[in-house]
Amino acid sequence: MKYRNLGNSGAIVSELTLGTMTFGAEADEATSHAIVDAFVDNGGTFIDTADVYSAGESERIVGRWLSANPEAAKQIVVATKGRFPMGDGPNDLGLSRRHLRTALDASLTRLGVDHIDLYQMHAWDALTPIDETLTFLDDAVTAGKIGYYGFSNYLGWQLTKAVHRAAALNIAPPVTLQPQYSLLVRDIEHEVVPAAIDANVGLLPWSPLGGGWLTGKYERDVPPTGASRLGEDPKRGMEAWEARNADERTWTVLAAVEAIARDHDATASQVAIAWLLTRPAMTSVILGARTVDQLVDNLGASDLELSDSEIARLSDASAPRADDYPYGSAGVAQRDRKIGGGR
Template identity: 40%
Template sequence: MEYRNLGKSGLKVPILSLGTGTFGGTNEFFQRWGETDVKEATRLVDISLERGVNFFDTANVYSLGDSEAILGEAIKGKRDQVLIATKSSFQMGEGPNEKGSSRYHIIKALDDSLKRLNTDYIDVYFMHGFDSSTPIEETLYTLDKMVSSGKVRYIGASNFAAWQLMKSLSVSEKNNLEKYVIYQGYYSLIGRDYEQEIMPLIKDQGLGTMVWSPLGWGRLTGKIKRNSPLPEGRVKSGGLVGAPPVLDEHLYNVLDVLEEIASETKKSIPQVAINWLLQNPTVNNVIIGARNEKQLISNLDSVGWNLNKNQMERLNNVSFQEPIYPHWVGER
C-alpha cells in the first residue's frame, strides 16, 4: 500500500481509506447506504488492516451515531493500529444548538464521538460543512483548543466552497491558530467541479484532498450500461437523494471509455475510476465504501498499478466539463 502525507501535515496515510457510511443503517436515509453490523464491520476492518489500509472515515451524522459506535466496536484492541477521521456540524437532534460549528455544538459533538468510538482522541476531525451563522473565529479557536488538549490531532474541512476554506485558512494564520490541513470533498469522473475552484486553492495553499463518492453515487460501478435496463435502485440523471444530476449521454460516454480501459487493463470499471483519481497530485486519499467483503477486496485492488498516459488522456477527454465563469475567460 502506498502512503502519502495527509495534506499539509506530517501524518502518513494510505492512499485508500474505508468509509463507514454503510455501518448501521439505522435510519431511513442511511439504510440506502448499507446495514453493516458489528460482526461484518469487524471483518471489513481486519481485511483493510491486512492490506495496509489503517485509515477509517466516519461522521457523527452517519446513522445518527451508530456508524461511530459500530466502528468503535470493530476496532476494539486495535486502536493503536488505526487512524480515525470523524466529523461534526450537521443536524444531530431537534434542538436549535444540535447542529452547526458553534463552540457549544462542536465541543459536545466531539465528546459524544469520543464516547461512541471508545477512544480518547480523534486523528482527523472535520467540520462536515460550513456554518455561515457562526463566526469563523469561534469555530477555529475551539478547534485549536481541541488540538492543544490532545483530543484531536489534526483538523480538516469538508464540503466548503473555495472562499470559505481560504477565509478559514487566513483567519487561522492571522490569529496563530491550528489550520485545516486537509480538505474532504466530492470528485469523480462524472463530477469534476472540484478542479475549477477548489483544486487550484489546494495547490496554492499546499493542502491535500480526501475524495468521497469516487464512483459518483454508484453510477460508476459498472452496473449501469448503455442500452441496458437500469438495475433496481440505480439512477442515471440524479434521482438519488443528494446526488448531483448528470446528463445521461455524458454518463454513458464516460462509461463506454471506462469499459474499454477496464478490458485493456484487466481491471473492473470501479478500479479504473478510482485509479484515475489517484493520478491527480492534489488527491492524498480516496475513501472507498463496501457493503461486504467482496466489494471491499475489489475496491482495494484499485491500487498497486497505474493507468498509462493514453488511458488517462482518454478518460480526461471524455469526462471533460466546460469551465464555469470566470475560468473560461481567456481560455478560448
C-alpha cells in the same frame, strides 16, 4: 497498499480510506467488522466516519472494532466529522463552540477513544464566525482531543478564508478537505482544487465511483434493479439517475473507463479510483462498501498503474464543462497566454 502524508501534516495514511457511512445502515455490525478486517488485512490504515452516520451508530461500530482489536487499532488513523443535527435543540447543530464541544465529546465516547486523529467540519456554517470555529479546533488540538482538523464540502473561497484566518490567528492550519470528486463530478477543479493546492491542503474525495455509475453496473435507459441502492429503493435519487442517464458525457466516460479496464484485466471501479489517485493534491480516496467483496475489488486500484496516455484519455473524456462565465472567458485568456496572444 501505498501510503501518503495526511495533507500537509507529518502523519502517514493509506492512499485508500475506508468510508463507513454504510455501517449501521446498509451493513450490519458483523458485516461492518468484516469489512474493516478486510481493509486492514490489505494494508489500510485510515478510517473515516461521522457523528451523523446512522445517528452515531457508525462511530459506535468503529469504536467496538477498535476495542476488540487493540494491536491493529494502534496503526489506525481515525477521522470523524461534526456539524449536522444530532438532536432537536437549537444548539444541536452547527460549528459553534457550544455545539462542537458537545459533538466532539460525544464522538470520543462513541468511538471509545480519548483522541481523534482528524476532526472535520462536515459543511460550512454561515451563522457562526469562522474565528469561533477555528479557535475551538485549536483549543481541541492543544487539549489533546484531536491531532489535526479539516473540512468537508467547503467551497474554494470558504477554504481560503479559513486558511488565512488560521494564519492571522497564529494557529495550526487545516490539513485536509473532503469534497465529492470523481470522473463524473469534476466541477471542483474550477476553484476548490486550486484553493486546496494554494493552501497545501490534501484532498480526501468521497463518492469516487459517482454514486455507482463508474462501476459499470448501469445500462443506458435501463432503470436499476436488484441489489443496489437505487435498485432496492427506486425513489431514492431516481431523478438524479435519469439526469445522468440522459447526459451523453456519462456514456463517453464509461466507454473510456471500460476500455481501459479490459486492457488491464481490471474492473471499471479500479480504473476510476486509480485515475483519481493521480490527481493534484490527492491524499487518500474514500471507499464506501456494503460488502467485503465490493471493498476488496476497490482496493485493487492501489496496484493499478495507468499510463500517461490512459490518464489523458480519461481526463479528456471526463473534462469538466467550463462554458459559462467566468470559466469560459478565463479559458480563452489562458489559451491566449500560452500562444502569446494579447486579447
